[in-house]
Amino acid sequence: MSNRVKQRMVAARLLQALPILVLATFIVFCLMQLIPGDVAVTLAGENASMERIEQIREAYGLNQPFLVQYGQWLGHAVRGELGASLLSGEPVAQTIARTFPNTLLIAVYAVLLSVLVGVPLGILAATRSGSPLDSTIMGAASLGVAVPNFWFGMILVLFLALGLQWFPATGFVSPTEDFSGALWYATLPALALCTNGIAEVARQLRGSLVEIQSSQHVRTLHAKGLSPARILWKHGLKNVSVNLLTVIGLLFNKILAATVVVEAVFAIPGIGSSIVNAVLQGDFPVVQGAVLAMVVTVILVNLCTDLACTVLDPRIHA
Amino acid sequence: MNVKEPKQPQHPDHDTLDVGGHAVSRRTFLGVLSGALAAGTLMTPGALWARGAGTGVLRVGANANPSSLDPATGGSGSDHVFLFPIYDTLVTWDFASLKAEPGLAESWEFSDPKTLVLHLRKGVTFHDGAPFNAEAVKTNLDRSRGAEFSNIRSDLGSVDQVTVNGEHTVTLHLKNPDTALPLILSDRAGMMVSPKALQANGNRVDRNPVGTGFMKFGKWNDGSEISVTAFDGYHGGDKPTLAGITFSIITDSATRLRAVMSGQADLAYHLDGRQKPLVEKMPTLHGVVGSTVYCYQLYLNMSRDTLADRRVRQALNYAVDRDAFIRGAMAGSGEAAYMNLPKSHWAYDAQTAELYPHDPDKARALLKEAGYADGVTLDMRGYNDQSSVQMQELLLAQFGRANIKGRFRTGTIADMSAEYFAKKQGDLLLSAWTGRPDPSLSYSLMYNQESYFNAGDKAPPEGFAEALLASRSSDDLATRKEALAKVQRLVMGDALVVPLAFRESIVATNDKVENLHNNLLGKPKFNNVSLKG
Numbered sequence: 004m005s006n007r008v009k010q011r012m013v014a015a016r017l018l019q020a021l022p023i024l025v026l027a028t029f030i031v032f033c034l035m036q037l038i039p040g041d042v043a044v045t046l047a048g049e050n051a052s053m054e055r056i057e058q059i060r061e062a063y064g065l066n067q068p069f070l071v072q073y074g075q076w077l078g079h080a081v082r083g084e085l086g087a088s089l090l091s092g093e094p095v096a097q098t099i100a101r102t103f104p105n106t107l108l109i110a111v112y113a114v115l116l117s118v119l120v121g122v123p124l125g126i127l128a129a130t131r132s133g134s135p136l137d138s139t140i141m142g143a144a145s146l147g148v149a150v151p152n153f154w155f156g157m158i159l160v161l162f163l164a165l166g167l168q169w170f171p172a173t174g175f176v177s178p179t180e181d182f183s184g185a186l187w188y189a190t191l192p193a194l195a196l197c198t199n200g201i202a203e204v205a206r207q208l209r210g211s212l213v214e215i216q217s218s219q220h221v222r223t224l225h226a227k228g229l230s231p232a233r234i235l236w237k238h239g240l241k242n243v244s245v246n247l248l249t250v251i252g253l254l255f256n257k258i259l260a261a262t263v264v265v266e267a268v269f270a271i272p273g274i275g276s277s278i279v280n281a282v283l284q285g286d287f288p289v290v291q292g293a294v295l296a297m298v299v300t301v302i303l304v305n306l307c308t309d310l311a312c313t314v315l316d317p318r319i320h321a
Numbered sequence: 322m323n324v325k326e327p328k329q330p331q332h333p334d335h336d337t338l339d340v341g342g343h344a345v346s347r348r349t350f351l352g353v354l355s356g357a358l359a360a361g362t363l364m365t366p367g368a369l370w371a372r373g374a375g376t377g378v379l380r381v382g383a384n385a386n387p388s389s390l391d392p393a394t395g396g397s398g399s400d401h402v403f404l405f406p407i408y409d410t411l412v413t414w415d416f417a418s419l420k421a422e423p424g425l426a427e428s429w430e431f432s433d434p435k436t437l438v439l440h441l442r443k444g445v446t447f448h449d450g451a452p453f454n455a456e457a458v459k460t461n462l463d464r465s466r467g468a469e470f471s472n473i474r475s476d477l478g479s480v481d482q483v484t485v486n487g488e489h490t491v492t493l494h495l496k497n498p499d500t501a502l503p504l505i506l507s508d509r510a511g512m513m514v515s516p517k518a519l520q521a522n523g524n525r526v527d528r529n530p531v532g533t534g535f536m537k538f539g540k541w542n543d544g545s546e547i548s549v550t551a552f553d554g555y556h557g558g559d560k561p562t563l564a565g566i567t568f569s570i571i572t573d574s575a576t577r578l579r580a581v582m583s584g585q586a587d588l589a590y591h592l593d594g595r596q597k598p599l600v601e602k603m604p605t606l607h608g609v610v611g612s613t614v615y616c617y618q619l620y621l622n623m624s625r626d627t628l629a630d631r632r633v634r635q636a637l638n639y640a641v642d643r644d645a646f647i648r649g650a651m652a653g654s655g656e657a658a659y660m661n662l663p664k665s666h667w668a669y670d671a672q673t674a675e676l677y678p679h680d681p682d683k684a685r686a687l688l689k690e691a692g693y694a695d696g697v698t699l700d701m702r703g704y705n706d707q708s709s710v711q712m713q714e715l716l717l718a719q720f721g722r723a724n725i726k727g728r729f730r731t732g733t734i735a736d737m738s739a740e741y742f743a744k745k746q747g748d749l750l751l752s753a754w755t756g757r758p759d760p761s762l763s764y765s766l767m768y769n770q771e772s773y774f775n776a777g778d779k780a781p782p783e784g785f786a787e788a789l790l791a792s793r794s795s796d797d798l799a800t801r802k803e804a805l806a807k808v809q810r811l812v813m814g815d816a817l818v819v820p821l822a823f824r825e826s827i828v829a830t831n832d833k834v835e836n837l838h839n840n841l842l843g844k845p846k847f848n849n850v851s852l853k854g
Contacts, residue, residue, distance in 0.1 A: 044739050045388070047396060047472065053743055058469075090388055092527050093543040101542055164583045172583035173382075173576055174569055270571040270580065272545030280386065280544050280572070283733075 009313070013306065020302045025077070027298045028291055032073045035287045042089055042285035063089060076291055085295070086288040088281070095292035098277055101177070103296055106266070106273035108178045109189045110258045113196035117254060120197070121204025122247075128205065129212035130235065140205060147202030152261055156195030156268040163191060173270040192265045199261075200254050207250045211243035245316045252308030256301050377564035377852050379834070382577040382589030386544045386570050390530040392512035393464060393471045398755040401508075401844040402590070406549050406566055408512035408532035411439060411458070412503045414758055416840035418667040419614070420798065421503045421758075425453065425513060425533065431796050434498035439506075441489040446554055447515035448537040455485040460516040462493070464524060465509075476510045476762075498794040500801065504759035535561040535848060544570055562836075562851040581606065581829050587852065588830040588837065590845050593708070594654030600829045609828040611839030612656045612663045614756030614763075617712065619819035620741065624777030625748045627699065632691040634816035637749075638677040639684035640723035641716070647822050650712040654827065658820035660809045661754060661763055665841060667798065668760045670806035673813050684723035696724030702740065702747040705731040712821075713751055745776050753824070756842060761792045764808050768817055782815040 043059040060066040064075065079086060085095035128140040164172035170191045178185035215221060216239060224234050263275030270276075274293050281289035313319045387403045389395035395404070413424040426439040445453035466477035479499035484492045493502065505511070518531035530538050533556075536549035550565040569586060571577040574593050580586040582603065592600065600608040619637065621628050628634055643657035656663050659674040688697060703713045713729040720726070730747065731737070741750040757763045766772055770780045788811060792804035812818065826843040833853045840846060 041736070041739055044743075045396065055472075056743070088543060091386060091541075091543050092389070093541075098543055101545070160579060160583075165579065168583060171585050173571060173580040174585045267573060268576065270569065270573070270576045272542065272570075277544055 009310070012313075013310070016302075016306050016309070020299075023302065024295065024298055028077070028080075028295055029073060031290060031294045032069070032076070032287065035282070035285065035290060036069050038282065038285065042287075045284055046089065072287075076288070080291070080295065085292040088289050089286050090284055095288050098289060099274065099292055099296045102272055102274045102277050102293075104178050105175050105185070105189075105271055106259070106262050106275055107300075108185055109192045109196065109262055109265070109271070109273065110255060112186070112189050112193035113200060113258050114251060114255050116193055116197040117200025117204050117258075118251060121201040122208060124201065124205040125208025125212065126235070126240075128209040129216065129239075130231075132209075132213050132216075137209075141209065144202035144205045147198045148206075150198050152195045152199060153264045153268050155198055156192065156265055159191045159194055160268070175269075175271045175273075188271075192262075192269045192271060195265050195268070196258050196261055200258060203254060204247070204250060208243060208247055211246045212239055215239050215242050241315075245312050245319070248308055248311055248315065252304055255304050259297065259300065379563050379566045379588070379847060379850060379852060380586045381566060381568045381847075382571050382580045382586040383547075383568040384570075384572060384574070384577065384591040387541075387547070389527040390538070390541065390547075391525055391527045392509040392514065393468065393473055394525060394527055395509070396472050398844070399591075401842075403547055403568060404509070404512060404530075405534070405844070405846050405848075406536035407530050407534045407538055408514065409445075409534050410508070410511035411506040411513065412511055414504065414507050414840075414842070416838050416846075417665055419504070419758055419841045420667050421507060424507065424511065425458075426506070429503055431500060434500075434794050435495040437493040437495065437499075437502055438486075439491045439493070441491065442556070443489055445533050445556055447513075447517065447533050448531045448552055448554075449515050449517050450554075451515045451517035453513065453533050454488050455491045457513060457516050458491045459483045459485050460519065461513050462491075462510070464514075464519065468524065470525065473509050476505050476508070498790065500793045500796045501759040501761040503796075504757075505762060507758045536563075536566055539565070546570065562849060563847070566847060578829055581831055584831070587834050588828055590826070590828040592827040592829060594652035594825065594827070596829070597652065597654045597825075597827050600827065605831060607830045607832070607834070609826075609830065609837050609839050610654075611826055612665060612823050612841065613826045613839075613843030614661075614663060614666065614754075614841055615824040615826075615843050616658050616661055616663075616754045616756065617651075617655075617821040617824065618658065618661075618752070618754060619716075619821065620750040620752060620774065620776060621816075621818060622741070622745065622748055622777040623775075623779035623817065624745075627693070627697050628748055628777070629779075630691045631815055632687040633693065633697060634819075635677070636684040636687040636691075636697075636723060637720075637725065637819045638813075638816050639680045639687065640720050640725055641677075641819060641821060642679040642719055643822060644679075645719070646712070646715055649715045650708070651822060651824070654825045655822040656825070658822050660813050660820055661767070661818070662760055662809070663823045663841065666760070668802050668805040668809075670802075670809045673806065673809045676810075676813050677816075681719075681723040684725070688724055693724075696726055699725065699727035699748045701727050701729045701749050701751065702737050703729040703731050703751040704734050704737055709751065716751065742773055742776050749819075750776075758842065760805055761789055761808075764805075764812065765789055768812060779817075781817065782811045785811050 043056045043065055046059050047056045064072060076086070087094045088098065124140050128137045131137050160172045163169050171188055175188045176184040221234060221238065224238060262273055263279060266273040266276040267279065274296060278290055278293045383402060385397065385399040387395060387400040388397040389400065390403060390407065392404055392408060410424045411426045413422045414420060415422055425442050425445065427442050428440045430438055432438055439458065441455060441458065447453060462477065462480065462483045465471050465473050466480055479495050479497055479502065480493050481496045482494040484494065486492050513533055514526055515531040518526050518529070522529060528541060535552055535555045537552045539548035539550050541547045547568040548565060551561040551563060555561055569580065571580060574591065574596060577589040578592055578596055581589045582605070597608065597610065600606050621634055623629055647653060647655040647657060659677060660670065662669045703709050710731065729751070732740070737750065738752065740746045754763065754767065767774045768781045768785065769775060770778055785808065788804055788807040792801050792808060795801055824843065826839050828837065828845060830837060835851045835853055836849045
């Protein structure tokens, strides 16, 4: 694919992303309206009178029709102003800048672990297809898919944090301030998140490799006298790489969503826990801003995956 | 690579390993190891020695993000733990009984029932260098009772005018006698903000607080962390016992306790009753446990058909087995509540406490007398968290034995509170009263006819207003206690509420924390806390 074609593809995908962003934030805004509770009551404090609550509604524009509220938020967001938390006053952009790197680190760490463990396991199972080892790996993978990550997280805390005290049970340090410290804090959450990922990567890779190995062209390669290792590395893995990359892209998005729960278990100040707290308190500017950041990330990851796929297999989009 | 255990027992964060002849913290070692595992790369050596925690910084597991760090604009009862280190209050209280004690006001007197004179401490400065004086007090009090954004205007409702009488004397002229004011000044209304900071920040300091407290503000990351550092100029040179405090906001109580168990925090507060046995069993943990004024109770809407009858309200009080409630719904951690004050409070009245022993037969008899021989059915409201639902189930079982039927409609705290108090829906609400430093404030806020918390807007019994006024008209503690006893007998005699249990404050600490004491308000203060080693 020529560079020009690639550039057009990227531009088209970015343009397609705009309505997705508007739609996603609009749906979230609608959902926020459906949640019972009133942020004005929370803001007014313990002894609030109805008059005080009304004053607050007016001051924050909460008494306006929700379409007007959304329109105002969108107007500001287009200009790059995400507003501030209704409750604490912290600028939303600052909240995102502070919490998103933590979440991203955990998600990337978990994806890397999934790939580093899942790929060898998938290859091993595929090359010994039908053997007890294959059954064991696939059995373990099924278990890995089934295990809830918050439960596994608690088990990890029990043994590795409270028992052996190798890793912290709670908390985080920012990767921008102290990267090795952040990795230390991120290890247990990443381990809790990667079980599903390892299982998924291993199962997908095994399935694709087994299919490739039974194909006619691999039979021809065997007939040509190529060693099994060469066939696997040069031809097998190359052929399944597009599948694998797609799985990894989807896995990242899935793990990004799952961090919401794991952040609660490990008390990590990530974007997931910011969203949960903001939803519970009806703090819609924070919810909107954080969802926007996550949707943009997912769109970019999908774009990067597609671009990488076109590099690995030029027939795509040709 | 030679790995060996540290020679001296240390905090897990500071365990060291010998890596290639260099001392490396275990944390760094594992961080790097795990990083290498993930990325297949090694960290640069410089990063290995990049960390080090300051000694004497107390790490606290806190239960909620504050609503604001400006005492006048915040609205949550959980804010105080963050506010107390930053702001001194004009008056403080005795931890055990909540009796008023000198704070930034060295002394005070009522020159007449409607005039309160405060004599201020000298040589005190705010964190920004501004002097603390009578003008600063006037600025603060006028802002709290007058500013549009202030959430504490009603706290200072009795103040008519504040005048400055010299550098360190302030006079509060009152609309009516109010001897509850000194204790009101031990709460948000008494927290003094630097006038210089107010001027520089548009009269609000929500995110950049400046007080005279022993700690000055460092940073606040929403929902994550708040840090404060020792104020060297505290009260003219009194050295704070800590170098700083870092609050990690961990909303889940189990996670909060785990933070102490695994060494990420030195203490965690607002733990659940269910966690008390764990705190007591763990050899590395210490529990600081004590009663508080935080009272679980049933708010009653007395304008509803059935509850308008006093006998039905009394039946509810007889129907409740408070000890069983504490055992079943609070894991045995709490004090039975027969009025709105716990036993250790200075204004506790033993006579009132005997009014409603558990007696389902008496409850049924009262209902029969009120014309409900077949029992009553109530429309009850409550919250939807696990602990509240457990309490509701237990109460329904107890009510059932007294022929009181019905079901709880549940929702979030904000939603149900608004539904019951503002929209006046439902017969009763299972909730809590978080308590106020002065009991007269609690009683007026809950039972005065126009009060927000009196959902039925029912006029209190005859003599209530006079007794409450009497409790605020004298600054003699014995006289006040007598007047408040009368208030309590009127409230409970008329069964305006069904008090259930006082929550225990459960704080877990590690071995290093010293001099932490429970206070009856249940909001930890760290003024004298120090760390060993």
